[in-house]
Amino acid sequence: MRQFPQGSPQWLPKVQKFIETEPAAERQVRLERRDAVKKVFQRCWNSYRKHAWMSDEIMPISGGKRDVFGGWGATLVDSLDTLWIMDLKDEFKEAVEAASKIDFSKAPGDKVNVFETNIRYLGGFLAAYDLSGDRRLLRKATEVGEMLYVAFDTPNRMPMTRWDAVDASKNKPQEADESVLLAEIGTFALEFTRLSLLTKDPKWFDAAHRITELLHKQQDTTRFPGMWPVIVNARTTEFNLHNDFTIGAMADSWYEYLPKAHALVGGLLPQYREMYEKAMEAVIKRNVFRPMLPDNADVLVSGLVSVSRSGDDTVYSLKPEGQHLVCFAGGMLALGGKLVENQTHVSVGEKLMDGCIWTYSHMPVGIMPETFTMLPCPLTISPEKPECTFSETKWKNAIKKKHISKGFTSLPDTRYILRPEAIESVFILYRTTGRKDLPEKAWKMFEAIEKNTKTELANAALSDITRYDPENEDPEKTDSMESFWLGETLKYFYLMFSEPDLISLDEWVFNTEAHPLRRLVPDLKGLFD
Known part of the structure; x- marks a missing residue:
């Protein structure tokens, strides 16, 4: 059994850069915007409470409900810490009372998605407990942790990412899969470590740390040293065989957790910092590219690299596809760069965030699609600013179809599903750099999202942000509102316009579902006696 390391947490570098004295007029605008975000949350929460209470999600157009994450009330648990942060204490009290009665022994109809259950339910309960101190929440976190722990009951202790409770009850063989997404096997470090620290039971830390040790x-043994492939083999514990490498979908949260785990444990597990620094060196070298844009904007996007062999040479091929999901990377690099005192990381993170803001502002309704492709500049990022002047001819030769905004070459997936990653990075970059233009840019993002996704009941995903009626700019909506709209997106918008000491990044880290977990920090007792 791996034991959590002994000793006092280290003093890590400060992350937040507090904003200078705020003029009264600016403060008034900021608070009005904060309250506007809160009203949107309240409208959605009240509709969920009325139409889909204790179900996973409300259907924001029809008023129906659906269960997609075990049927245990994903929106309820995902929203607990948001209710506390927004000072909706009566609603929080009612929600905790309801959540404390969730029966996790009731097996869902489908297999348990271990990744989603971990980040939404376990993360949600842990954060709400860390904020409020309500012991009922720690008991529910422990219940979820016990359920998830069974997924690790395999011959090599690697988890089944889709766990079948019925099969397990019938004593059918329990084995990890041969083809597993990197994100789904790697994203346990924050939640499992925090649960072990709070319960003083090392078994969850042990389970997660075995995976960390293997990764x-x-x-350094993968086909792209420094990074891990999107697909790994959990049954044989071979995490170095496949060819595709990205910090985007299917791999994202593993990379995200490297600097965050370093912060969570106060630097007591040095391998997290080591892995983060090696991974980002590789990412910045080959995955990050500057796109050729009509206004010659100096921004960055992160794509996917495929590795192949040509004779004795290794060939790295970049697929210049951006994703809304990968917009988290700007915040990751800003946070990581601050923690390891690497200004290059902060600068790259800032340009990645700017790339997401640019994409938002150059879409027809001001909202980024799920995926898009761009034409990379001839030179990748380097210490010297690369020359990259927009070429109309090169762009026209690269586009897949006509009638596409300049700068984009294709839009493979034009949905917007109420994702939080762009505002997540804007929030983190604002807290870490204090850049004065970011509140206004965040507000424009919020206005565009609220205007185009609002329904009578709540907010709905969009099926195609490029297809809309120019008379009223109303893209077609789908009857879906994932729990992360209340658990992440609106939380980050609210914090963007709140005082900087509310969930300070020097005291908390967010899991990949935006649930804040308390960091270990040195004990201040006696230092100033």
């Missing part, structure tokens, strides 16, 4: 050991 750490194999980091």
